[in-house]
Amino acid sequence: MKKELFFEQLQEIMEVDDEIGESTNLKELDEYDSLAVLSLIAFFDEKFQKKVEAESFETVETVRDLMGLVGMDRFS
């Protein structure tokens, strides 16, 4: 998936007003809560056919970390 598209979809899923980039710190976003994590798990499963466990999100701080969960090689 193109990175720009991924950022747009992240913004849409979490309903964030400001633009999202690779270095965006998710922990600083009010919208990044436990329900958002569940939405992201479903999103990764649907778009990347990748099952990510909820506990993998514990180490996630930035959008880059999030991309690491499905593998950086999946983005262009």
Added chain:
Amino acid sequence: MSPQSELSGKHILVTGASSGIGRQCAIAAAQKGAVLTLLGRNEKRLEETLKVLSRQEDQNHRIFTLDLTGFGEIKPLVQKALELNGPVSGFVHSAGVELTLPLKVMSPDHFNKLFSINVTAGFEIARLLSNKKNISRDGVSFVFISSVMGSLGRPGKVGYCSSKGALIAGAKAMALELAAKGIRVNCVSPGVVETAMTREMFAGLPEASREAIKKEHPLGLGQPEDVASAVIFLLSPGARWITGTDLVVDGGYSAL
């Protein structure tokens, strides 16, 4: 704010607006100043509803015909409604189908049809509307028309009762999930109301059963207006601390 204008300028979307309770909700909301988007399956009857709505200069009511079981049609239509009338302040899911059939002859298709229209279509619209860019910032109210049958049983109503019960349970979960966005979610559960849908149901019953059902409503059978006034209350700012509940409007049916 006068009680007559408590929904003034508010965009409210109503399903099942071509008849019965949905139509009456539309009429009552328009009287309170709301700008309406009406969804229904019958174009001619939707237009009849549109004709009887009160309309000030700034009330541009819109109607859309669709079959709610075509889930793919819902999103473009909701987007169109939002473009035309702006973010919503209210949503009333009154579309519903009734079925009285003994369990032994119920098929999965019967269940699917009941659940598709009564439950899934309503939740899909709520899902689409709940995005914060689609809702008004000064409070939003979703109202699902359930039924006393959503909490009580009756022979031949396994499908109908379970679909209406799903609305009550789903509305509670939705109320919790959407509270942070200022969206309140409630159900209204009517007893038997005299509408085209219940007339059809009554036509299939023996006279003795019809009389029995009437007697089970100590205040008599309801009128669409009786339900609409409860819905308007839940839509209005006066209900701003009410969410996740089921308002029973049944002429005493469930008190028996």
